[in-house]
Amino acid sequence: MLGWAITFLVVALIAAVLGFGGVAAVSAEIAQILFIVFIVLFVVTAIIHFVRGRRPPL
Incomplete structure (x- = not known):
């Protein structure tokens, strides 16, 4: 997703x-x-990872 954002930013620049x-x-x-x-x-992913934490090995 970040790659797409950077791609569109480069296209915009x-x-x-070129004047478009x-x-x-x-x-x-x-x-x-x-x-x-x-x-x-x-x-959201960071919060979920922080809340769940590490699971103990089985």
């Missing part, structure tokens, strides 16, 4: 340099949304 404002804006928005989703999933 290249489009902005609409494509750059849309790509930047998608990159922001994907980054926020990535952060939320990371935090």
